Amino acid sequence: MPPIPFTYGPLTLDRPTRNEAAVLGARSFYDDPFFIHLSAEPMLRARGLALYMRSHLAALRDTAVATGARDRAGNLVGICVWQKPGTYPLPVTAQVGEMVGALRALIPRPPALVTGFRYTMAVEKARPREDHWYLCLLAADPMAWRRGIGTALLEPGLATVDGDGLPAYLETQKEANVAYYRRFGFEETARLTPSPGGPALFTMTRPVR
Numbered sequence: 001m002p003p004i005p006f007t008y009g010p011l012t013l014d015r016p017t018r019n020e021a022a023v024l025g026a027r028s029f030y031d032d033p034f035f036i037h038l039s040a041e042p043m044l045r046a047r048g049l050a051l052y053m054r055s056h057l058a059a060l061r062d063t064a065v066a067t068g069a070r071d072r073a074g075n076l077v078g079i080c081v082w083q084k085p086g087t088y089p090l091p092v093t094a095q096v097g098e099m100v101g102a103l104r105a106l107i108p109r110p111p112a113l114v115t116g117f118r119y120t121m122a123v124e125k126a127r128p129r130e131d132h133w134y135l136c137l138l139a140a141d142p143m144a145w146r147r148g149i150g151t152a153l154l155e156p157g158l159a160t161v162d163g164d165g166l167p168a169y170l171e172t173q174k175e176a177n178v179a180y181y182r183r184f185g186f187e188e189t190a191r192l193t194p195s196p197g198g199p200a201l202f203t204m205t206r207p208v209r
Helices: 015-028 033-038 042-063 092-106 111-126 149-164 175-182
Strands: 007-011 064-070 076-083 133-140 168-172 187-192 201-206
Touching: 015 042, 015 064, 015 076, 015 133, 033 042, 033 111, 042 064, 042 076, 042 092, 042 133, 064 149, 076 149, 092 111, 111 187, 111 201, 133 149, 168 175, 175 187, 175 201
Parallel strands: 133 168
Antiparallel strands: 007 064, 064 076, 076 133, 168 201, 187 201
């Protein structure tokens, strides 16, 4: 049973939900080494994160399976988003929309455009080409960390992955997350440094079970 006082259920990534998720993602990834590397100025980073999250979720559209956690007041405090197998790469129109969102997020700090492009290319090159479930996003509000939200959101998705007999794949920029995801059967597959002086990018795969 999910831990009280949170409730869990499927999400439709419509515009209002994307807006909620963008705010949540900006809070959750505020101290992420990669985003700090892109923008050390707090207000610009918060704005850029929200813009990027919103465009990323909009690009996924019906390729995504999303689950959310809400508190007693109905606020979104956690989200887990998987991209379905066989939907990579996204259609060109979706990729363009996501690129426009990333441009809006990074344009206040032009050097970040080059850094962001390097990371994007590294992610694209490392991603498996065979069918897999891709963990696009797992985030919880910092005020609700260590309350079991991540586990409660992640485990049902992994059950679906296992039922399909497919691997799962993710990337993370936080080294501490590597140990966390190992608890769920993910194994580190690569440690990349796309930008000189920037944080590492860790790729992880959960083999077929």
